[in-house]
Amino acid sequence: MTVTADLEELKAKQQKMWSSGDYGKVAWLTVPLADVLCDAVDLRPGSTVLDVATGTGHVAIAAARRFCRSTGIDYVPALVEVARGRAAAEGLEVEFREADAENLPYADSSFDYVLSAIGVMFVADHRRAARELVRVCRPGGRVGVASWTPTGFIGQLLKTVGKHASPPAGSQPPTRWGSEEIVRELLGEGTSEVTCSTTTVVQRFLSPEHLADFFITEYGPTLKASERLTDEGKQAFRADLIALAAAANRATGGSLTCDWEYLVAVATKE
Numbered sequence: 695m696t697v698t699a700d701l702e703e704l705k706a707k708q709q710k711m712w713s714s715g716d717y718g719k720v721a722w723l724t725v726p727l728a729d730v731l732c733d734a735v736d737l738r739p740g741s742t743v744l745d746v747a748t749g750t751g752h753v754a755i756a757a758a759r760r761f762c763r764s765t766g767i768d769y770v771p772a773l774v775e776v777a778r779g780r781a782a783a784e785g786l787e788v789e790f791r792e793a794d795a796e797n798l799p800y801a802d803s804s805f806d807y808v809l810s811a812i813g814v815m816f817v818a819d820h821r822r823a824a825r826e827l828v829r830v831c832r833p834g835g836r837v838g839v840a841s842w843t844p845t846g847f848i849g850q851l852l853k854t855v856g857k858h859a860s861p862p863a864g865s866q867p868p869t870r871w872g873s874e875e876i877v878r879e880l881l882g883e884g885t886s887e888v889t890c891s892t893t894t895v896v897q898r899f900l901s902p903e904h905l906a907d908f909f910i911t912e913y914g915p916t917l918k919a920s921e922r923l924t925d926e927g928k929q930a931f932r933a934d935l936i937a938l939a940a941a942a943n944r945a946t947g948g949s950l951t952c953d954w955e956y957l958v959a960v961a962t963k964e
């Protein structure tokens with residue numbers, strides 16, 4: 695098989711994974727990242743914005759609320775449909791479109807800002823996607839990406855997934871985008887400067903068990919991994935997720951409060 699065929703096979707698997715569970719529910723948790731990203735790039739009202747791997751539309755909607763001409767793309771049709779419904783419910787004009795982050799259907803220099811919140815980090819070919827982000831941004835415009843760090847909570851959760859169910863052949867760890875050194879290199883081509891900062895989003899669940907069950911039921915990567923395991927394997931996986939959440943817990947009295955770390959990288963196109 696050729697490298698291209700392998701990549702297409704990997705992408706099809708990943709697309710299925712993001713179509714599984716109910717990502718719309720998991721997306722509740724990451725709403726604040728969209729506002730942080732809009733502020734990190736210092737979004738100017740009236741400008742054009744592309745939200746790559748928009749999911750249910752967080753960043754595209756946040757940009758439209760700031761009076762930008764906003765577009766969001768994702769390769770999961772059901773998520774794009776939810777995004778359309780959310781924008782319509784707020785009376786916001788946002789163009790949502792099914793498209794591939796690794797092959798954006800836009801001409802060079804089409805947007806003032808090209809953004810992605812914990813989206814582009816999950817593509818099959820990181821280098822190709824990074825080039826696409828920079829390509830469709832206009833000279834002097836900004837590319838802004840938010841990504842889970844390898845050492846933060848979701849980075850560790852994804853590592854736990856890999857420990858129990860090996861990732862598909864040829865896939866790159868998504869948290870590469872959360873490493874300052876790597877993201878500087880990925881976004882460095884064709885940009886004049888890349889600035890990085892690390893921050894956290896606070897999460898609250900009923901208990902560590904609640905978090906584990908929520909992820910196993912709703913979040914594609916954990917759901918698909920659990921499906922591949924034996925009953926014993928499923929139990930061990932759940933126990934590890936509970937242990938991870940318990941170790942990160944700073945609440946008392948049985949509930950769960952934890953901080954999820956992510957890196958925000960902003961590049962200015964040359």
Ligand SMILES: C[S@@+](CC[C@H](N)C(=O)[O-])C[C@H]1O[C@@H](n2cnc3c(N)ncnc32)[C@H](O)[C@@H]1O
Pocket residue numbers: 708712717721724727746747748749750751752753767768769770773793794795796810811812813814816817818
């Ligand atoms: C963790 S979700 C984040 C969604 C959204 N950006 C947010 O902030 O909630 C990752 C998203 O990346 C999308 N995705 C992954 N690879 C993609 C690709 N090659 N093209 C388009 N979308 C992709 C998935 O469909 C999913 O919606």
